[in-house]
Amino acid sequence: MAVVSYERLRAMDVFDKNDVVVGIISDLVLDTEANDVFYAAMTPAGVLEGRGLGQARFPVPLRAFEFLGDRLRLALDADYIRKAPPIAPDMPYNVSAQYESKIFGFWGVER
Numbered sequence: 624m625a626v627v628s629y630e631r632l633r634a635m636d637v638f639d640k641n642d643v644v645v646g647i648i649s650d651l652v653l654d655t656e657a658n659d660v661f662y663a664a665m666t667p668a669g670v671l672e673g674r675g676l677g678q679a680r681f682p683v684p685l686r687a688f689e690f691l692g693d694r695l696r697l698a699l700d701a702d703y704i705r706k707a708p709p710i711a712p713d714m715p716y717n718v719s720a721q722y723e724s725k726i727f728g729f730w731g732v733e734r
Contacts, residue, residue, distance in 0.1 A: 625690065637665055637688070638696045644668055645697065645704050649680060652716045660685050662726065664710065679709040682718070687730035697730075 629651060637646045650664040664680040681704070689696040697704060708725050710716070718726070727734050 627690070632663070635693070635695050636668075637683075638694060639701045639704060640696065640698050641700055642696075643701050645701050646681065648695070652682070661716075663688070664716075679711045681707040682710050682726050683707070684727055684730055684732050684734075686732040 633648050633650065635648050636644050637648065639645045646665040646667045648663050649666040652661045652664060653659070654661040662682040662684050665683050666680050683697070687697060689698060706729075708722065708729055710718070723734065
């Protein structure tokens with residue numbers, strides 16, 4: 624079994640498939656009914672900062688990440704990641720079923 628602490632995960636850089644840093648994990652959102660992590664909130668970095676979204680975050684299901692030692696990778700390129708559905712600062716973490724479907728569909732993983 625591989626495990627990682629919340630504190631360590633929260634500070635991890637996220638790389639795209641070309642090893643470009645695309646963000647950092649800023650939070651984890653838990654599903655208290657399923658007793659599971661709903662998604663990681665990724666704050667954009669570098670090339671993605673120019674979206675004009677202020678402190679918007681991207682909700683990324685944990686299944687979308689590859690854990691590579693002390694770093695995380697998304698098997699997508701920065702151009703695709705740039706189009707991820709955001710969670711704006713004023714949006715609640717608890718999203719609608721329709722938006723949840725959009726999030727998981729974008730990253731190509733099942734809930």
